[in-house]
Amino acid sequence: MNRLLAFVLIVAITLGAIGFTTPALLDKVRLGLDLKGGFEILYEAEPLTPGGEITRDSLRETAVSLEKRANATGVAEPEVTPEGTNRIRVKIAGVSDEAAVREILKKPAELTFRSTRGCKAEEGFCNVELLGADFKENGASIYQNQLGGWEISISLKSQSKFAQVTREVSQLQDNRLAIYLNDEQLSAPSVQREINSENASITGTFTREEAKQIADTINLGALPLKLTEKYTQSVGATLGQQSLDKTIFAGAIGAVFVLLFMLFVYRLPGLVAVISLALNTWLVLTGFVLLNATITLPGIAALILGLGMAVDANIITAERIKDELRSGKSLLSSLKAGSKNSFRTIMDANITTALAGIVMLFIPNSSIRGFAVMLLLGIVVSLVANMSYSRLLLYLLIRSGRFQNKQLYSVKESEIRAL
Numbered sequence: 280m281n282r283l284l285a286f287v288l289i290v291a292i293t294l295g296a297i298g299f300t301t302p303a304l305l306d307k308v309r310l311g312l313d314l315k316g317g318f319e320i321l322y323e324a325e326p327l328t329p330g331g332e333i334t335r336d337s338l339r340e341t342a343v344s345l346e347k348r349a350n351a352t353g354v355a356e357p358e359v360t361p362e363g364t365n366r367i368r369v370k371i372a373g374v375s376d377e378a379a380v381r382e383i384l385k386k387p388a389e390l391t392f393r394s395t396r397g398c399k400a401e402e403g404f405c406n407v408e409l410l411g412a413d414f415k416e417n418g419a420s421i422y423q424n425q426l427g428g429w430e431i432s433i434s435l436k437s438q439s440k441f442a443q444v445t446r447e448v449s450q451l452q453d454n455r456l457a458i459y460l461n462d463e464q465l466s467a468p469s470v471q472r473e474i475n476s477e478n479a480s481i482t483g484t485f486t487r488e489e490a491k492q493i494a495d496t497i498n499l500g501a502l503p504l505k506l507t508e509k510y511t512q513s514v515g516a517t518l519g520q521q522s523l524d525k526t527i528f529a530g531a532i533g534a535v536f537v538l539l540f541m542l543f544v545y546r547l548p549g550l551v552a553v554i555s556l557a558l559n560t561w562l563v564l565t566g567f568v569l570l571n572a573t574i575t576l577p578g579i580a581a582l583i584l585g586l587g588m589a590v591d592a593n594i595i596t597a598e599r600i601k602d603e604l605r606s607g608k609s610l611l612s613s614l615k616a617g618s619k620n621s622f623r624t625i626m627d628a629n630i631t632t633a634l635a636g637i638v639m640l641f642i643p644n645s646s647i648r649g650f651a652v653m654l655l656l657g658i659v660v661s662l663v664a665n666m667s668y669s670r671l672l673l674y675l676l677i678r679s680g681r682f683q684n685k686q687l688y689s690v691k692e693s694e695i696r697a698l
Contacts, residue, residue, distance in 0.1 A: 311575030585657020
């Protein structure tokens, strides 16, 4: 009786937690552009200046710049990922004015050093003294001074030009040389004297993160990249919603047939499998939300594949238990032997699939990586739900003494052989 009560409590807590938290989970799920509508662009990057070089850092910083620009337009959670040595893929869902966002994205980031020389009081830093192209490639770095503060070291291409700019700015009443990325001011350090050198330091009360951001921005400005659209795809909001609705409908129909099949063919183990599959789905969704990942059609396909493998694992376990019961063993002995015999088969299938998923993680395509992440997450959750949860429930039912009829485990008396 105590074990039956434990079974009921575990199932009630499981289903209660799933029912209570699922609406909030679904609200937090990020939908990709193929389900929400939006557009995808694959950019090819090249240096603006002749003889320039595209480095991994410059590609990464350009991607960061693109993401900031997309966020500035009010777009929620854009996906911007570098691919290969000279490409950047941008995915933006839920866009109302696609043309305006695309125009902002393809414009190169403009790094400028500005002063108030020749400016009216209300104009602020209106005079551009230095451009990003005036700095050496990757010539900005950070270091910690003797007082523990962080400073930025910069290197310029022209010593004479820098000397002239610093000499003239140092004589102004407002002797600051402001650093701008596009129209956003990042810092405004003072120039105390002429700096007749290619190297200089930007001092201030910077944290390490602030100093690194400025150094990265200067390095990005020193190697501006021109972006050319190589591939583009647009999905209307209506079409995205239709894809989502049809996917959910098809998934619901498939789930109902699978659940009915498990209950009809395997009976009591089938009921346990249905509860386990509900927990499995909930855990996968929870993991995806915690990873802050975006669900796309390939991701849903991976989710369904993972659930199919979970169903397969339950079927293998149930069939092994049936084989042991047919050999004349008791229910408890059949559960232990069947679980043990099915373990290797289930692990072999999951390990080979997981290896394929790990390989897909290294393919530089966000859709394939999303499929791989969802697949690997589903495999891990399936193993946990199968190897522990479903077997615990079966164990409690058998040890309760209330479910000893072997027909409840889809085994007829005529099929049982004497030991």
